[in-house]
Amino acid sequence: MTWFLFILLSVMVIGGGLGVVTTRNVVHACLFLLFSLLAVAGLYVVLLAEFLAVVQIFIYGGAIIIVLLFAIMLTRSEEYPSISDNSQWPLAVVAGLALFSLLTATFVVNSRSFEVMHRVALTDLGRNLFTDWALPFEIASIVLLLALIGSIVIAKVERRR
């Protein structure tokens, strides 16, 4: 059953990713991305990390994809349907394949027989996050705040007088 789920979700993940990088339509790419990321959330469930899965849906589905779509709509131009790859794409294929083979080889050669998955209790995770990781957590919040302010500053339209 988990095997079946794993294979299905992996295919979804990779398929969605390939869709993102091959489709000519940006909005379709966005949809593929959503598809892929939701499948990743499914993989998290398989990995017994339900909280991360919900966070994944929440952040990616509820925020990032929307913002992406928003940006796409605001930067709509006639070229979008015809957008394709740049002149470097064969090299990019080679690089991607090289990286994939390298990583796969590494993982296969170095594989250890970890077979048991552990579930992490949500409360433990939360307690850990707010005690041992409190400082990084605060820093992350500052990063978010700065990103928010920075985005506003960058995207703001100056009022001409």
Next chain:
Amino acid sequence: MLTLMHFQIVSAALFSVGLYGVLARRSAVLILMSIELMLNAVNLNLIAIASFTDPERFTGFIIAIFVITVGAAEVGLALAIVLRMFRNRGTVNIDEIELMKW
């Protein structure tokens, strides 16, 4: 039997796909999406490792949370830049933006 290696291979594949996207796409928005794919590949890897090896400590999960956080911040900021780019130059194709050329 499902082992860590399988998840790692999926994550490697997703990462490579994202890498291809970053290197091959023209639109800045698409490149951002590809970057998101790469981030997710990393997250998948992190969570897989944490889930398989680390029952006591939560380093993998927590770093994954931070990756998501930073990813969200990055998207917000990057899209603001894309908007500004579009407003200033009328395009989001990065091969038409070559101010640093020569």
Next chain:
Amino acid sequence: MIGMEYAWLIPVLSFVAFPLILLLGKFFPGKGSSISIGAMGAGFILFLFVMADLLSNGEDFFSYKWFDVGGVELTWGFIIDPLSVSILGLVTFVALMVQIYSVSYMKDDPRFNWYFGIQAFFAGSMLTLVLADNFLLLYIAWELVGLCSYLLIGFWYERKPAVEAAKKAFITTRLADVALLVGILLLFKQVGSFSMSETFEQAELLMAGANSALSSGTTLIAALLIFVGAMGKSAQVPFHVWLPDAMEGPTPVSALIHAATMVAAGIYLVARTFVIFEAAPDSLLIVAIVGLLTTLMAASMALVMTDLKQILAYSTISHLGLMMLSLGSFGYTAAIFHLMTHGFSKALLFLAAGSVMHGIGRTDIRQMGGLIKVMPLTALAFGIGAVSLGGIPIFAGFWSKDEILLSVLDHRHPIFMILVLVAVFLSALYMARAFFVAFMGELSDENREGHEAPALMAIPMILLSILAVTFGLLALEWTDSFHGIGSFIFVHEGHGFEFNLILGLGSAILAASAFIIAWLIYVKGSVPISPFKRTFAPIISMAERKYYLDSMYQGFIDRVVLVFSALVAKFDRVFVNDVAVNGVAESVKRSAFTLRHHVTGLMYNYAFVMVVGAIALAAAWWAVAVKG
């Protein structure tokens, strides 16, 4: 009771006044001059306390650690002994007088603030120099004095001559300063410390023939180098050329430079390091010869100059030469005494000259005459100064000059004596000439408009006049407890005033005869001057052309320095600039133009290269770590 441990405040007050005047001067009464005068006045009062303390408790020095470097402890500190205290008094008093005088003299100047700021800074530097207890601090103050004199001489920098004079003064004294620095470093190398007291200890050991860190050869060289430095500041031949030109500065500045600060520094330096000179007695002979030469040359030049301030300037040089001669003849006390009497008299003369210029607006004595009628006070002041410097008895200059003559007679060859007497005669003669031509005789029409100096200018003159009259009397033993200046300032042992009747009488007669001759020539006109002029025509013309020294320097600069500079400049332009700097730039530019094509400006190209690098690194690592 304020004692000598507060002596450091005297210069510091002036240093503090400097920024205060520049920044906040306009908020104070007198547009900042009050700060400077206040600092100086406080300094003078402090000096009185220090003097009292010195008289009751004896000399002392205070040293504080500054910082360590390379195992050497650098200190700053001050020394309170009769020498430093006497000069302290001279400087504080004259500077105070000059500053009070300047309030009125400079009152319309647009850079009034700046003037007083530099005045304060100048005085502070000089006071630091006087109080310094180690050579490093002394050298710093020495350079600051040079800098301030540069700024003050070039105060009216809109005028080209002033700028030229300032540059000349600075460069000339800088040349000599290098020698001073080398001398100091030589001593430092052997003694291992900048401290004066330690250095002098070694020098005394050397003198006593004991085991000393100093070798006699080094001591001689060091003494000579220090003397060269002193020659620069004290305008000894051949470094004297800057001093007459320095007249381009405001007249009170000249008074300050000539009487108390700049030129006194050289004499003070030689006096301060007198032990070193004593340890190498040959150097003292050279000091004496240079002093004598300077005295004679300057006196002869002073005799032919027509500009009032120029006459005074050469007079200063001449008297400085006299002091050097005195030092060179072991007349330590005499030299310092003369420095002080001359300081008061010369300050007085300059202030009077300034008053003349203020009153009638000219400086050439040929255009003056009969000024006693329009400005009697100034004339009186100038007369007192002239008589004092000329060496008429009971006036200050006479006593100190007599001391000098005595030491020369005691320690040097008779030829020195004869030449000194000639110089004494000449100095009385030119002072008389200046006084009689300027103030006696017919009052020309254009000078009738002249007016007496205002009160602020008159008061310093009056005070200085009193000193010029009475200061010499300090030389005498008045009571049982006061044995004259000779028992106060001395090198090895104090001695009272020795009055050689023949010598004193002779010099007094010489001086008086000079005045009478001058009176006869310039006032009565009964003695014609032209046959005399004809007889000594070559010498006079030489003197008028300043013994061609300026021209020689100019020629040297034109033919050698400038030619060499041109060569260096050409080298710089052709080799350094075109080949080295521009060549490198050009080659970089060329290569950049050919290599720039890899910079596509396209983000994905860069990303691709980055990724290739990362993959290559990972593969390399893998190959090594996993396979190997």
Next chain:
Amino acid sequence: MSVSAILMMAMWLLSLFTILSLVVLSLIWIERKFLGRLQRRLGPTRTGPFGLMQPVADAVKLVLKEDMLPSWADKAIFWVAPLLVLVPSFMIWVTIPATEGLVVQNLEMGLFVIVALLILSILGILLAGWGSANKYGALGGLRAAAQLVSYEVPLVMVVVSIAILVQSMDLRIIVASQLPLATAQSILGEANQSNVAFNHIGVPLVLIFPLGLVLFLIAGLAEVGRIPFDIYFAESEIVGGPFVEYSGAHWAVFFLAEYINTFVVAALVALLFLAGWHGPLLPPLLWFLIKTYSVILVIYWIRGTFPRLRIDQLMAFGWKGMIPLSFVGVVITSVYRFYDWPNWSLSLMSLTTLAVVGYWMYFKFTRPVIKLARSYGREPGRSRSAR
């Protein structure tokens, strides 16, 4: 998981879908009737007794209508969008308990999942607007994205406040914590499998945290796009917005999803603030329905009385009013929890906040209107008598 389990799950889902469809039909009927009454009309009367068959007739009409596809539309997106809206709002019900046992799959972080899924439906609206290749559609999509992203924040912050208050995100625990202690323990003793510690409150949350209720209701209305927050498909401005090109069954799907979402909000208000299915005498399910439908009636009441906001007002209200207030809510609940203050202190704090902000908002929002009215020479409220 065995085949029978999967079949069981499928059964559940099917029955859930059926129930939800029925609920939506009832909602439509209630809306029509209630709105009619509010507007001094009768509402539907012809179809069936009291017009009860009216929603059925509407549904039949929608399904039978021609389903049109604009020629410029992005076909894939056009078809996918309704599903993207419907599936999350349907999936929410998987984890909402109607009574203690009446739930498809209770989750430890049920509340979090519900919020995540609720927010996901924005995507469908956005894509629908984009995919129909229509100016109004795109405009509506953009408006929807802006609005929903903005109001997502206060919604989530209220959820966070509740999580802080109750120390759990399990909906059953949240409901149980609002009961008297003995009842809660007896219920959770059998139902709480993980023995999670939670904070016992003992009274319905609305009593101690009314601020949360207000914020949640407003943000929920905005999330589901009910009046007065329906600017993204405002018919009189952008003729239906994202749904302008939809017709027939596809439009019906959106319609369905919207009503399901409204029901979700109402149910959540009932569960989070009104002690869920608990009440005296009547069976739990009935209590749940009574409470939920009461909230629904409040929503309709708001719909019937409030005018639609302008987009700038909406955004200003969201960012300047709702978000700071929701943070205030988080702060006061945190303080309450941290210092273990008594319950009444929190209610006092939230009521004070509400009163102050409410008065300020009333003043701020009505002043321009009053000014405008004065410029026409009449005061609002006296206008009729003045005429």
